[in-house]
Amino acid sequence: MDHHLSPELEELRRTVEEFAHEVVAPKIGDFYERHEFPYEIVREMGRMGLFGLPFPEEYGGMGGDYLALGIALEELARVDSSVAITLEAGVSLGAMPIHLFGTEAQKEEWLPRLCSGEMLGAFGLTEPDGGSDAGATRTTARLDESTNEWVINGSKCFITNSGTDITGLVTVTAVTDRTPEGKPLISSIIVPSGTPGFTVAAPYSKVGWNASDTRELSFSDVRVPAENLLGELGRGYAQFLRILDEGRIAISALATGLAQGCVDESVKYAKERHAFGRPIGANQAIQFKIADMEMKAHTARLAWRDAASRLVSGEPFKKEAALAKLYSSTIAVDNARDATQIHGGYGFMNEYPVARMWRDSKILEIGEGTSEVQRMLIARELGLAG
Ligand SMILES: Cc1cc2nc3c(=O)[nH]c(=O)nc-3n(C[C@H](O)[C@H](O)[C@H](O)COP(=O)(O)OP(=O)(O)OC[C@H]3O[C@@H](n4cnc5c(N)ncnc54)[C@H](O)[C@@H]3O)c2cc1C
Numbered sequence: 001m002d003h004h005l006s007p008e009l010e011e012l013r014r015t016v017e018e019f020a021h022e023v024v025a026p027k028i029g030d031f032y033e034r035h036e037f038p039y040e041i042v043r044e045m046g047r048m049g050l051f052g053l054p055f056p057e058e059y060g061g062m063g064g065d066y067l068a069l070g071i072a073l074e075e076l077a078r079v080d081s082s083v084a085i086t087l088e089a090g091v092s093l094g095a096m097p098i099h100l101f102g103t104e105a106q107k108e109e110w111l112p113r114l115c116s117g118e119m120l121g122a123f124g125l126t127e128p129d130g131g132s133d134a135g136a137t138r139t140t141a142r143l144d145e146s147t148n149e150w151v152i153n154g155s156k157c158f159i160t161n162s163g164t165d166i167t168g169l170v171t172v173t174a175v176t177d178r179t180p181e182g183k184p185l186i187s188s189i190i191v192p193s194g195t196p197g198f199t200v201a202a203p204y205s206k207v208g209w210n211a212s213d214t215r216e217l218s219f220s221d222v223r224v225p226a227e228n229l230l231g232e233l234g235r236g237y238a239q240f241l242r243i244l245d246e247g248r249i250a251i252s253a254l255a256t257g258l259a260q261g262c263v264d265e266s267v268k269y270a271k272e273r274h275a276f277g278r279p280i281g282a283n284q285a286i287q288f289k290i291a292d293m294e295m296k297a298h299t300a301r302l303a304w305r306d307a308a309s310r311l312v313s314g315e316p317f318k319k320e321a322a323l324a325k326l327y328s329s330t331i332a333v334d335n336a337r338d339a340t341q342i343h344g345g346y347g348f349m350n351e352y353p354v355a356r357m358w359r360d361s362k363i364l365e366i367g368e369g370t371s372e373v374q375r376m377l378i379a380r381e382l383g384l385a386g
Contacts, residue, residue, distance in 0.1 A: 001305065001306050001309045002309075003302070003305070005071070009067065009068060009071055012064075012068055012071055012072060013071045013072075013075055015048070016048075016050070016071070016072045016075040016076060017075045017078070019044070019045075019048065020075050020076050020078060020079040020080070021079060023041060023044060024041055024076065024079050024080050024083055025079050025080070025353075027040075027041065028041070028079070028080040028082065028083065028211060029350070029351065029353075029356070031082070031210075031211040032080075032082060032210045032211045032350075032356060033210075033350060035203065035205070035210045035211070036211060037086075037164050037211060037212070037213050038082070038083060038211050039164075039165070039166070041083055042083070042086055042117060042120075042166075043117065045083065045086075045087060045117055046116050046117015046118060047117070049062045049115075050072050050087055050117070051087065051090050051091060051095070051114060051115055051116065051117040052114075052115030052116065052117075053068045053069045053072060053091065054066055054068060054069045054091065054096075055095065055099055055111060055115050059099070059107055059108070059111035059112055059115060060111060060112035060113075060115035060116055061111070061115045062115075065308075065311075065312045066246060066249055066250070066308045066311050066312055067305065067308045067309065067312055069091055069092075069250060069253070070249060070250060070252075070253030070304055070305065070308050071253070072087065073087060073088055073250055073253040073254045073257060074253045074254065074256050074257035074260070074301070074304075075257060076254075076257065077253075077254040077255070077256075077257025077258045077261065078257040078258070078260050078261040078264060079261060079353070080211070080353075080356065081208070081209060081212075081254065081257075081258055081356075081357070081360035082209050082210060082211035082212040082360070083211070083212075084254045084257060085160060085209055085212045085254065086120075086160075086161060086212050086213070088247070088250045088251065088254055089120075089122065089123070089160035089161045089212075090114070090117070090120045090121065090161055091250070092243065092246060092247040092250045093121070093122060093123035093160065093161075093171075093243065093247060094114055094120055094121025094122055094123065094161060094169075094171075095110070095111060095114040095115065095121055096243060096246065096247075097123060097171050097188060097230060097231075097239065097240075097243055098110050098111060098114070098121070098171070098190070098230065099111060100231075100239075100242065100243070101188070101230050101231030101232075101239050102230060102231075103227075105227070106190065106227075106230065110168070110169065110190075113168060114168070118166065119166055119167070119168035119169075120161045120164055120166050120167045120168065121161070121167070121168060121169050121170070121171065122159050122160060122161045122162040122167060122169070122170040122171070123159070123170070123171050123240075123243065124156035124159045124162065124170045124171065124172040124173065124217055125137075125156070125172075125173050125240055126156060126157055126158050126159070127139060127154070127155060127156055127157060128155060128157045128216075131158070132369070132370055132372070132373050134173070134186075134237065134240065135183075135184065135186075135237070137154075137173055137174065137175055137184060137186055138154055138175070139152065139153065139154025139155065139156065139172060139173065139174040139175065139219065140152070140153050140154060140174055140175050140176075141174035141175070141176050141187065141189055142176075143176070143226060144223070147223070148225065148226045149223040149224060149225055149226060150174075150189055150223065150224050150225075150226060150228065150229070151221055151222070151223055152172065152174055152189065152191065152197075152198075152219040152221075152222040152223075152224070153219055153220060153221060153222070154174065154218075154219050155216065155217060155218040155219065156170075156172060156216070156217040156218075156219075157216045157217075158204070158214055158216070159214065159215055159216070159217055160212060160213065160214055161212075161213050162200060162213065162214075162215045162217055163200040163201075163203065163213055163215040164213045167193050167200075167213075168192065168193055169190050169191065169192050169193060170190075170191050170193070170198075170217065171188050171189070171190050171191070171230055172188070172189055172191055172217075172219070173186050173187070173188055173236045173237075173240060174186065174187060174188075174189060174236075176233060176234060176236075177233075177234060185233075185234035186234070186236035186237045187229060187230075187231075187232075187233050187234055187235070187236040188229070188230040188231055188236040188239055188240065189224060189228050189229055189230060190224070190228040190230055191219070191222060191224055191228070192224070195222055195223070195224060196222070196223070197219060197220045197221050197222040197223070198217070198218075198219055198222045199217070199218045199219075199220070200215050200217055201215050201216040201217070201218070202215070203215055204216070207359055207362065207363075208356070208359035208360035208361070208362065208363055209360055209363060210359075244368055244369060245317065245318050245321050246311060246321070247368045248307075248321040248322060248324065248325035248368055248369060248374075249304055249307045249308050249311060249317070249321050249324060249325075251325055251328075251329070251364065251367065251368050252300065252303065252304035252307065252321070252324035252325045252327075252328040252329070253304045253308075253328075254364070255300065255325075255328035255329045255331075255332040255361075255364045256297060256300040256301050256304055256328050256332070258332045258335070258336065258357055258360060258361055258364070259293070259296060259297040259300055259328065259331050259332045259334075259335040259336075260297040260301075261353065261357055262293060262297075262332075262335035262336055262338070262339035262354060262357055263290060263293045263294050263297055263335065263339075265339055265343075265352075265353055265354050265357075266289075266290050266293065266338070266339045266342045266343075266354070267281070267290060269342060269343055269346075269354075270286050270287075270290060270342060273343075273344075280342070286342060289338050289341075289342065290338075290342070292338075293334075293335045293338055293339070296331035296334060296335060297331070297335065299327070299331075300324070300327055300328035300331055300332075303320070303323060303324035303327050303328060304324040304328060306320055306324070307320035307321040307323070307324045318377065318381060319377070319378055319381035319382075322369075322374040322377040322378050322381070323374075323378060325368070325369065325374050326371055326374035326375065326378070328364070329361075329364035329365045329371065330365065330371065332361045332364050333361045333362060333364065333365060335357075335361075336354070336357045336358040336360075336361035337358065337361075339354040339357060339358070340354050340355065340357075340358045342354075343355075
C-alpha cells in the first residue's frame, strides 16, 4: 500500500476538510440539538459530488473509488458524524447495491439521482427480531404471478436515511423461498418511497447521530413490479454480505475521522485551558493521553486505507475490513472518552464538539456489524469457524 495520497485524493481531502470546517462546523450543533436532518448541508454535499464519489461518470458519479469515499468520510467525521453517516449510508447502503447488482435499467433509473444527492437511498436489512443474525429475516416477498408483482410483508428497524423528504427508495431483504430443508432464501427488492402499504415511522430518539435520519419501516401487502428484484433471486444473503464487507471500510474511515477530531479538539483545548497557573497541556498526564489518542487515530487510518486499497485493487479484503472496523470503532470510543475527560465539565456540555463525538462514538461498535460480529469474521478468516 502506498501511504501517500495521489494529488487528486489530497485535493479531495483538502476540499472536504475546508467544507467540514467552514460549512458543517458552524451549523451542525443546532441541527443536532433540534434532532433535525440538515437538508441544506446535504444538498451542498450533493453539489460537491460526494454522493457520486465511487460511481462511474456515465451514471453521474465522480469516477472515484472506495479510497476516495473513505477520505471524504474521514474529513467529515473529524467535524461531525451525522453528516458523515448520511453520506456513508447514502453511498454504501443506498446506491452501491444498485451499482453492484442492478440491471442496466435499474442503474439508469436510480443512480444519477442518487449520485447527485438529490435523492437518498436506504438499505433495510435489520429487523426487530434479528440484526446480527440476518438469516433470521422474517419479512417475506411473494411473487403474485397474476399481476407479476412482489407482495411484501414485514418490518425493518433502525434504517438510516429511510424517511427524509428526499428518500427515494429502500432496498429491503425478504424471504422469497425456502430450501427443501426449510432454510430461507433471501432476495433484495427495491421499494420506492410512497408505495402504498409501505409505512415509515417517526424518527427514533437516539443517543447520538441526532442530525441523521433513522426509522422503523413496515410493509403491509406492499406491491412492487417483479423487475424491482435487485440481483439474482435467492442471492440476497450473499449480496448484503458483500455490501457490508465494503461498508465496514467506510464506517472505519468514519470512526477514524471521529477519533482524529477528538485529537484536534483536545490539542486546541489543552493549549487554551489553564489550571494551577498553566495550560493543562503542560502536564505530562494530558500530553501522554493526547499522544496515545494520536497513535490510535493514525493506526486506524492505516488499517482502513489498507482494506480500501485491497478492495480497489481487487484483492481479498474481508479480514482487513473487519480488522479495520473493529479497531477503529474501539479507538473512536476510547478517544471520545479521553477527549471528554480532557475537557472536564465542558466536555459534558453539548455546545462542545467533543460531547457530540462522545455521544456519536458508541454506535460505531454496533452498526454494520457489532464488534463481536467482527471478531467472529476475523476468527473465521483465520480458520477458526465453529
Ligand atoms: C443508528 C443506527 C443506524 C442503523 N442503520 C441501519 C441501516 O441503515 N440498515 C440496516 O439494515 N441496519 C441498520 N442498523 C442496525 C444495525 O446494523 C444493528 O443494530 C446491528 O447489526 C446489531 O444488530 P441488533 O441490534 O439486532 O443486535 P443483536 O444482533 O440482537 O445483538 C445484541 C448483542 O449480542 C451480540 N451477539 C449476537 N450474536 C452473537 C454471537 N453469535 N456471539 C457473540 N455475541 C453475539 C451482539 O454483538 C450484540 O452485542 C442501524 C442501527 C442503528 C442503531
